[in-house]
Amino acid sequence: MRIIKNPEPFASSYLPPRVVHRERELEELRDAISEGLKIGWPGVTVVGRSGTGKTTLVKMYLREVPGIYVSCLFNPREGEVLKTAIRRVDAHISLRGLSREKMLSVFAGLLERYDINVLVLDEVQGLRDKDLIYRLTRMEEHCGRGVALVLISPYPVYLSLPSHVVAALGRFTEIRMRPYTREQLMDILRDRASEALYAGAWDDEVMEEIARVAAETGDARLAIEILAKAASLAEREGEARITREHVMRVVAKVGAAVSASMLAGLEDDELIILLALLRIMRRKSEARFVEILDVYNVVCEEIGHRKSARSTVHRKLDDMVRKGLLGAERDASGGRFYYAHLATPEEGEEVILAILSSRVKERYK
Ligand SMILES: Nc1ncnc2c1ncn2[C@@H]1O[C@H](COP(=O)(O)OP(=O)(O)OP(=O)(O)O)[C@@H](O)[C@H]1O
Ligand SMILES: [Mg+2]
Secondary structure, three states: OOOEOOOHHHOOOOOOOOOOOOHHHHHHHHHHHHHHHHHOOOEEEEEEOOOOOHHHHHHHHOOOOOEEEEEOOOOOOHHHHHHHHHHHHOOOOOOOOOOHHHHHHHHHHHHHHHOOOEEEEEOHHHOOOOHHHHHHHOHHHHHOOOOEEEEEEOOOHHHOOOHHHHHHOOOOEEEEEOOOOHHHHHHHHHHHHHHHEOOOOOOHHHHHHHHHHHOOOOOHHHHHHHHHHHHHHHHHOOOOOOOHHHHHHHHHHHOOOOOHHHHHOOOHHHHHHHHHHHHHHOOOOOEEHHHHHHHHHHHHHHHOOOOOOHHHHHHHHHHHHHOOOEEEEEOOOOOEEEEEOOOOHHHHHHHHHHHHHHHHHHHHO
16 A cells, blocks of 8 residues: 655755744744834844744745855854855855955855855854854955845754854844644654645544653654654555554654754753763663762762752652653663763764853853
């Protein structure tokens, strides 16, 4: 039996024909830019957890107005961002040997020539050369042409930007993307299912099951990923339709992947507990409570954080398991052990340390 009519709407880069439940945010973005352009070069930050539709929202907006989109995740250095941005407008321009200043002025010139007013920097937390943002906000003074900036980040940008850059952003409008509710996820799933699947291969009961799981984090990407995998599973097994059982089997495997934006929502103590777990996971695949507690105490001393009591650490650890940030299992003898769902512990540690140190800086500012 065929279930999948067209797999394309399941691709991560797919831009749906409509975004549901983000009409207000799209309006806010439109207004902030068009009103701002009347008096200068405005800026907007779009902030929200993973899968809340930040990239989708902004790309929708770019269907309405000419603009340039660059992801800093793939272009972390200033030169790469500028080069990518310039090439999006003119693929053939020669940039060899150009200084940073010259590159910025070439960029400003192209914006002027092609009447482009908007530059989007996605995943701005991944930008290494943060001063680029400062220079972009000052571009009109130096190059005679400014640009409206849209910065997308999983957490408020002041957490990942130095204070002089934050100061330059003073007049930015922040658009907060809240996690999707179960009902909202249902609508997103229904839309995607009717695009990708044969009618009759799915029903609302199945969508409800997926929405319920994904609503724990409010992540539309997770919802769509579960739907896509459940559809493939049902098809592989020769079924006529997706059932709740397919969904549950997929959910058991997917697990909640911890992302930078989820980490940003944690309190310091929780981050340090997670950091302790990750340090242990460099050596082995899981950790016991006493081991985590030992490393937790060491990390607290290292970074000058006040230690919580053993029972508090235990409670917080179990809270994180409940929130889906960590996994926990019992071994054959009934002892509980913990593990994190992260690509690599090193990566996780780096992100946590960056969040903690920017918070410390914030407090002493
Ligand atoms: N309102 C919506 N309507 C339809 N589809 C949506 C909506 N919001 C998100 N999606 C879908 O969910 C997935 C994730 O959305 P998107 O990539 O925009 O999230 P994000 O906030 O940019 O996440 P990240 O921080 O991980 O980059 C995409 O497949 C997107 O098409
Ligand atoms: Mg995104």
